[in-house]
Amino acid sequence: MTAVRSHRYSVADADLEEFLARRRSLVTAIRKGHPGLTRVALIRLDDGTYTDTWYWERAEQLAAALAAISTFAEAPPAMALTKDATAQNGRVVDEH
Template identity: 35%
Template sequence: MMVIELARFRIHDGAEEEFLAERPGMIAALRRRFPGCLAAFLTREDDGGWLDVIVWRDAEAAEESAQLITTVPECAAWLRHIADSSGIRHVSVADSWVAERLVVAG
């Protein structure tokens, strides 16, 4: 069963440009190391915080990544931008619908 990872956090003041610039390389490294990663969406909340939403093939893939994420150099480097984290949670997908052609700006 697919799992969605939700990670809410704030980044250090002045880090946004680097944080966003390093994101594509971090996601590419994450996908190489953890092939169960199906999609990733970085969102900005109204209060200035961030919510990272990652879709995983199953709970095992999500848990493996959560345990080993800092062993991937690009991921560890990207995480340095996080000033305050509310932690991560994993939720199981009970039902889903995806547009035939999902186009996301990136």
């Protein structure tokens, strides 16, 4: 069953391009070590915040990547450009 990790945060408009570059670098690094990451989607909401959802083949792969997050040097620089970050894990129960 597909597992997801969904983040919500804000990014200053002036930092957006740099954030996107850092985020792409982080996604690439995580995919190298954790091939279960199938898709990522960053959505700007009407209130100016973002949801960033990462899709995994299985919950175990998500858990392994989270356990290894401190080994990814790309994570702190990317997240340094965010503010008011929250995260939740879940599983897809219906998809069309």
